[in-house]
Amino acid sequence: MAKPIYILGTGLSHNGSAVLLKDGRVCVGIEKERLTRIKHDGGNDTLAIQYCLDAEGIELKDLSLVVQCANFEIPDRNYYKGKRIFADAKDLKIVDISHHLAHAYSAVGTSPFSECAVMVIDGCGSPLDQFLKLHPDRQQHIAPEFLNENQMLCEKDSFYHFDGQQLTPLAKDFSKMAEQSDNLFSLPTTQHSIGGFYASVSNYVFGDMDDVGKLMGLAPFGKSGTYDFEAFEFKSGNLFVNDGWKNQFDNPSQGYAYFKEHFDYYANVAKWAQEQVEKAVLQCIQNRLEKFPHQNLCYSGGVALNAVANAKLQDAQIAEDIYFEPAAADNGLALGCAFYGWLDYLKMPKVPHDGSTCFGKTYTDSEIDATFDKEENKKYDPKKITDEAELVRYCAEKLKEGKTIAWFQSGSEFGPRSLGRRSILAHPGIENMKDRINLDIKFREDFRPFAPAVLKDKVGNYFQSARYSPYMILVDKTRHEYIQALKNVTHRDGSARVQTVEKSWNPKFALLIEAFYEQTGIAVLLNTSLNKKGMPIVETPDEAIHLFGITDLDILVMENTILEK
Template sequence: MIVLGAKAGEHDACFALVKDGEPLFVYEQERFNRVKHGRSSDLSVLFEGLAEYGLSPGDVDLVATCGDHGLVPERLRQARAYLTGEALEKATRNVTWRHPTFHRLLAEAGFGEDRVVDVRHHVSHVASVFHASPFDDAAVLSLDCSGEADTAMLAHCTRREGIGILETVGLPHSLGRFYEAVTTWLGWGFGEEGKTMALAAYGDPERYAADLSGLLRVDGDGLFRFDEGLTDGTFSYSTPELVARVFEERFGPRRRRDDEIGQHHKDVAAAGQYVCERVMLALATTLRKRTGSDALLVTGGVALNSVANGLIRKEGLFPHIAVYPQVTDAGAALGAALHTYHQHVRPAERHHWEMSHPFLGRGIDLDRVGEAAAAAGIEGVRCDDPAAFAAERLAAGQIVGWIQGRSEIGPRALGNRSILGNPATPGIRTRINAEVKHRENWRPFAPSVLEEDLSTYFEATEPLPYMTVVAPLREEWRETLESVCHVDGTARVGTVAESFNPLFTRLIRAFKERTGMGMVLNTSFNDKGEPIVQTCEQALRLFVSSGMDVLVIGDRVFEDKRGARVGDLDPLRLNCRGLPDRPTLLVALPEAGHAQHTVDVLGRERILTTSALCAVGEGEAPRFAGEVLRADGEDALFEIAGKWPQAVFLVPWGADNFVFDREVYHSGTAEVSRRLIEAGTDDLYWVDPSGQVVRARDVLYVHQAPPPGVPAAYARYWQPAEG
C-alpha cells in the first residue's frame, strides 16, 4: 500500500510518501521554496517527489492530511465557552473556512474525495513517533499551539491496540501558545522559540514565575488552563492578545528585535521556561502513573524544548525517553501517512518500521556541482577520502562545510547538511556566529559525539542521536568545550554511530585520531533566517559569502575563494525561475512594498515597457522608475491585465491568504483573476513579501467548482504513461 501524508498549506508544509509502512521520502516545503517554515499551498514538490520514485499520482492508494475538519463542531463548541457576539461570529467564519481547506487542496489537485482521508492533528503527531519507534508499548506526550480542537494529547500506544487517547487539552488553553507569547514579547517571531529557551539560562525564574504561573494554571496532573478571568467574550487568547493584554501590562512594552536584551528580558524568559518545564514534567509523571510504560515519546512543536526534555530524562521517570527529529508540524505529514497505513492494513500484514536515521529528505544534486561551482567562480578538486580531509582541517581549527547524501528531516543538522568546527579551538563559537551564521553570540552550538564516547564528556549513557535532549557536560570538560556548553552547563547533544551515519562517524573518528577528542561542533548548514540548504548552488553561495574555510560536497573539496562571485539566492529569485519566460505585467496591490525588488528579479527586458507596473486601489503608488498605470476597480484591472500574456500580482500579505482567508478569496482582485482565467489566461501568479510564488489557477477554485481538469501546474503528472 502506498500512502501519501500531507501537511498542505500554512506553516511547516510537508509531504511524506510511505510504501508498505516504510517512508520513501519526507520533503519539507521550506527546503524547496527557501521560505522559513515553508508556508505554501503550492503542491509541486509533492508531484515531483512521486516522479522521482517512478510513481504517478494514480499509484497512490490514499492521501492522508494531518487535520480532521470533522472536528470543526468541537472547535466551535470550545469557542462558545469564551467568545460571544461578533468575536464568536468571526471565529466561526474563520474555523469553518480554514479547516476544510487542507483536505480540499489535495482533492482539487486531482486525488478526489474518495482517496483523501483526514487524520486528527495530534494523532498525526503521536503516530509520527510511535510508528517510528522500536517500542511495543509507549506513553506519548504531544504538545503544540493547537490542532483542530486540541493543544495537547496524552496517549498510551501499543502494537496490539494502536493509539489510545488518555487525555486532551482543548482550546484556548495552550502551552505552545503561552511559550509563543513569551517569545513574541521578547522581540522574536514564529519559530524562534529556541532563542527564548537559550536566553532563559541567563535569567532568574523566581522573579516572574508567580506572574506567569497565574496566567497558565496547572493542576496536580500537569493539565493546564489559561486564566479564565481574561475572558470577556472578545478575548480569544491569540498570541498578539496575550502579548498586549498580559505581557505588556505586567512586564512593559514588547522588546523590539534590535533592542538590547536586559536582565528584565532574561528573567521573563527564565520564568516562561520554568512554567514550560513544570507542565511537561508533571504530564510525564502522569503518563508514567497511568500507562506503566517504560518508554516516553515526546512530540509536537513544544517537544523542540530540549531543556525540558533533558529535565524529564534527568528525573528518571522512564527508563527510555525518545524525541525524534520530526516532532514539528512538518513531521505530522509522516505521522498521518503512517497512521493511515496502520489503520488500513490488517495486523498480520503490517510492516513495523523503526527509524534508524533521519536522512529521508532529497539527495544533494551532485550532478550539478560542477555547474554550480562555475557559476560561483570557483573550482573544486576531487578527494579520495573526504572524511579524513575534513578531519585534518577541523584539527587545524578551520570551519568546514559538510554536505553528503540525503538531507535530514527536522530542524537539526545531523551530519549531512552541517557546518563543523573543532569545539576545543579558542574563539570558534564567536567566529562561526559572527562570520557564518550571523546570529547572537550568547547562543551555543551543539556537539556531535561518538556514541561510545558520550559518557566521557556527558552525564549520560544512552544514545541521544537527534539533538532534541540536553545533557550536562562533565565539570572537567566545561571550560575546554565552552563552544558547545551553554551557560547552564548543558549541551544539546547528538550521538553518532555507524548504523546512524557511517561517513559522519568516520569523520569524527578521524578527528579523534588527530586530536584525541571524539566530538565535533555541529550546526546546521544555513545562514540566519534561512532553511537548511537543499542544493549545491545554495551551499556554494553560503560558502563563498561567509567565513567558512573549506567546503566538502560529496567527494569534491572547495577551498580557494579568489575570484568567487557571491550569488543572490533570495527566495523570490529562486521561485521566479518557475515562471514562464514571457512578457509580464506587474500588478501591485496597496502596501505591496516588494514591487521594486520584483522588477529587479524579473528584469526590465521581460517587463517590456515602462508602464508595466499597475497600481491597484487606494494608497500611494509603488515607487518605480517607470510610469505607473492605476486601475481603480475590477473592470479597469481586467481591461489592462487582459492585454498581457502573463501577470504577476504583488500582494502585501501571504500568497496563501487566497486560500485561507475568506475575504481575500472573494476579493475584487481574486474575482478579476477568475475572470481572466475563465477568459483563457492561465499565467497568473501571486508573489508575497516572503518570496513565495503561487500559481493563481491552483488556489482560486479550492472552495468552489473549478474549470474542468486538474490544475495546470500538476496536469502533466496526471497524463497517462506512454505505452
Template sequence: MSVILGISAYYHDAAAALLVNGEIEAAAQEERFSRQKHDAGFPRHAIEYCLAEAGLQLSDVDAVVFYDKPLVKFERLLETYLANVPQGFRSFVAAMPVWLKDKLYLKTTLKQELSALSGLKKRELPKLLFSEHHRSHAASAFYPSPFERAAVLCLDGVGEWATTSVWLGEQARLTPLWEIDFPHSLGLLYSAFTYYAGFKVNSGEYKLMGLAPYGDPKYADLIFDHLIDLKEDGTFHLNMKYFDYATGLTMTNRAFDELFGAPPRQAESEIRQRDMDIAASIQVVTEEVVMRLAKTIHQELNVDQLCLAGGVALNCVANGKLLREGPFEKIWIQPAAGDAGGALGAALVAWHDYHGAARIPVRPDAMKGAYLGPRFSSEEIKRYLDGIDAPYEEIEDNELMERLAGLLSEENIIGWFQGRMEFGPRALGGRSIIGDPRSPRMQSVMNLKIKYRESFRPFAPAVKHDKVSEWFVHEGASPYMLIVAPVQESKRLPSDGDEDHLFGVQKLNVPRSEIPAVTHVDYSARVQTVHPETNPRFYYLLDAFERRTGCPILVNTSFNVRGEPIVCTPQDAYRCFMRTEMDYLVMENILLCKERQPAWKENGDWRQEFELD
C-alpha cells in the same frame, strides 16, 4: 504495493512524506525547496521530490492524507469568537477571508492542487483522507519508535481543539486517553513569552530556550500565581485575562505588560537582564508542567517508555531533564516534532488505522536517522560547479577525511554537504556547518560571521555515539539533537572567580570546558550522537578528527544563515558558502577552498533577502 502520501500545509511548516508498504521512503519540508522559511503553502515541491525518490507518479498513490481536520478547526474559531463577543471581532474579520477562500473548502483546494501537480483529472486522483491533528502527532511519535508499548504525550500550540493529549500505543494501535483543550496551551504560553521577549512566534522559541541559562527564574512564582493554574497531576488552566491569542491579533495584552512591569521588548533591540530572567522563568515553568504530566501518565498507564511529539517536544532542555529525572526508563522523540512531522504521522495513521496494517518495531527506530530528503551525486555536483567555473578538488574518502580533520583542527569553518537532507528542524550531518569545539573563538565567529545571528545562541556538539558518556552526562543514543545534557565534570575547567561582575551574554566568553564552543553558560550541551549505521561518512570524519586531536566531537550547526531555510541543493550550498566567511566547502567528495573561488557578485545586500526569524 501500497503507497500513501501524507501532507501538512496551510498553517506553518508545510511538508510531504511518502510510505511504501509502510516503510518511510522520503519526507521533506516545502521550505527547503521554496527557500521561504516555515513555508506554509501547498507542498508541491516536497510532494514531487517524495514521488521522484520512490520512482512513482501520483497515479501510483493509493491515498493522500491531510494532517488535520479543517472543519473542526473552523468550529473552534467560531465557538471561541461567539464565546467572547464582542471581543475578538478584529481577529475574526482578519481570519475569515482566508478561511472562506482556502481552508474551509480544503478538500476542493487539495484536489485542485493535486490535479495541477499531476495532470490527473479529479476523478482519477487518489483517495483523500483526513487525520486529526494530535492523532497525526501521536502517530509520528509512536509508530516509528522502537517500542512495542508506550505512553504518548503530544504538546503543541493547538490542533483542532487539543493542545495537550495523552495516548497509549500498543503494537499497531493508538488509543486516545485524555486531553487539554484550547485556549489552555503550554505551547501557546511559551509562545506568548517568545513574543513578549521580542522574538518571532513559531520561530523564536529556540532563542528563548537558548537565552534562559543566562538568567535567573525570578518571575516563575509570578507566572504560577497569575498566569497558569497548575495542578499536582500536571493538568492546567491559563488565566486568559492576560492573553490575546484567542481573540486578538497579538499573543499578550496590556494586563500582561502591567503584570511584568514593561511592554514587550522590541525586536532586534538590546537584550536586557530582565529578558534573560523572563526566559529562565518560563523555561522553569515549562519543565515543571512536563515533569508533572510525565509522572501522572507513568502512574496511570504503568509503562516505562514514553514517546513525544508536538512543538513543545522540541524543547530539548525539558527533554533532557525528563530523561534524567523523570519516571520513564526510555523516551523517544519524533525528530520532526512540529507540524512538518504531521505529514508523516498522517500517512502512518492511514497505514495502521485505515488499512489495519500490522507493525513490527524497528531498532533503533524507523526514521533512518531522519535522512529522508534529496541526495546529490558527485557527478551532479561537478556539473554545477563546472558550469559556474568554480575551482575544486575531487578526493577519495580516506584522504578527504584526514584532510578535513587537519583543516578543522586549524580552526577552519567548513560547510558539510553529503548524503540525504535531514527531515525536521535540525541539521544532523547531512547539511551542516562544522568546526572545532576546542576553539574558544569558534562560537562567536560562527554566530557573527557565518550565521549572522545573535551572539548568545549556543551550538551543538556532534559526538561519536560510543564516546558520548566520556564527555557528557548521558547514556545511550541522542541522534536527533533533542536532548540537552551536562558536560562531564572531568571535562570542565575550574572557575577563576571573575565571573560575578559579568553581565548576561558577557559570560559567554568565559571558557567553561575543554570544548568551549559547545558548552553553554550552565555547562550544558545539546547532544547529537553520530552512528555509523545511519551516517557513516560523518562518523568517519569524527573518527579522523579524534585520531588527530583526541576529541571525538565537532561543532554542528545547520547549513544556512539566519532567516534562511537549511540548504537543499549544491546551488544553495555554494551560494551560502560564498555569502559567508566559511573557509571550505565539501560536497560529497568535492572540496572547495574559499580563497580560490572567483569573486562573488550580487545585486544589493543579500541579507535583505530573508525575513529575520
C-alpha cells in the same frame, strides 16, 4: 514480484511537508520550506509532493493512498491555497486525520516500541467539531464538558495508547482559542497551551514567535528566582494558564539594540518562562501516566522540541524508556499521516524503523558537477577526493587547523536539526570560534549556542549523564575537565545539546569525527545547521554554493567535491 505499496502523507499546516512510505518504510520526505526557501512555509503541498514522487521515480497512479492533515480545516482535494496535484487524479483515495493524531502516529511510526503510551503537547491542534467530523467513533473519549461547550475548542494535549497497530485516545484536553488583541501576549493558539505560552513570551522578548528555540538558548543567562509567580495551574488533572502573569511584564523588546541594552532583564524573563514550561510538561505527563501507566512513552508536538525540558523529563524516570520524536513540530504531520495510512487504515504490520531522520534525496556527482557549469559558479575551482578515508582525514586536518566546513552529504535531514548531512562543522575548543560562526557565518545573536556532535560510544567521556541523543533533542552537562576543550559547544550554564553519532545511519559523519579524534584526541565536533539566520536549511548543491559564497565559511564539501576559499 509484488507491486510496492506507496502511501503519501501530506501536512498542510505551517511547516508543511510531504512523506512517502514504501511498504511501511520511509523512502523519502521533505519540508516545504527547503524547496520554497521560505521559513515555516505551508499551505499548498504540490511542490513537496512532486519532490517525493520524483525522488522515488514514481507517479500519482503508483500511490495506494494519500493521508492529509491541516489544522483548522479539512482541505479540498483539488484546491488548497492554489491548485493541488490531486486535482486531476479523481480515483486516488484521500483520507483526512486530525492534528494530534498525526503528531502521535509520527512518533509511534519511527519509535522503537511495539507498544507504548503517547503524549502530544503543542500550541494548538484540531478544533473539536473538526475532530468529531473526522473521527465520529471517538466521541466516547471526549469529556462531556467539552462536548457541551458552545464556542470553538481546540486540542491542547492528547494522551494515547498504541497497541502495535492502532492508537486509542485515553485523555484529551481541549481549550478555547486565545482572544486576538493588541495585547503584548496575544496568542494565535489555544488559551491554555504550553506551546502558546512559550511563543507569547518569545514574542515579548524578541518580537518573534517563529523561533521559540532562541528563548531556550537565552534562559541560561538568566537567574532563577527573579520572579515568584506561576504561569500554570492544574485543576482536575487539566492544565490552565493563569492570566495574572501577563501583568508582571510591561517592557517588550523594541528591537535588537534595545534587547542587548536590557539583556539581563530579558534573560531573567526567559529563565522564568523556561522553568515554568519544564514544570508544566513534567506535571502534565506525570498526571497522565499515573492514570494510565506504561513503561514506554513517545512524546511529540511542538513543545517536545524543548531539549531542556526533555532532559528533566528523562531524569524524572516517569517511564522506563522515552522516545522523543525528532520532527515533533508540524513538519512531522506528514510523517504521522503516512504511518496512519499504513498502520490504521490499511491495517499493515509495523515495520521497524532504522533510526534515521534523513529522508531527503541524494544528489549525484553529475548533479553536483552541473552546478559548476553555471556562469555564476565558474569562478570556483572544485577538486575531488574520491577515497573516503582520505577525504575525512583531509577534512579533520582542516578542522584541527581552525577551518569551518560546510558539510553536504547524502539525503537531507527531516526536522529542525542538522545531524551531519547539511551541517556547518568546526573545532569545539578553538578560541572565539563560536563568536566567529554566529557573527560572520550564521549572522545571528551572539548568545546562541552550538551543539556538540560526539561519537556514540564516547559520550560518557565528555558529558555527565551520557544520554543517548541521536537527534540533538536532549541537553546534558559537559564534564568539568572538558569545559575548556569544548568551550564552543558548552553553554553558559555548563549545558550542551548533545548529538550522539552512530555509524548505522550516519556513516560518513561518524568517520569524520573518528578522524578528528585520531588527530586531536577529541571525539567531538561543533555542529550547526547549514544555513544563516532567517534561511531554511540548505537542500540543493546550488544553495550550498550560494551560502558558501555569501558567508565566511572556509571550505565546502559536497559528497567528494571540495571548494576552498
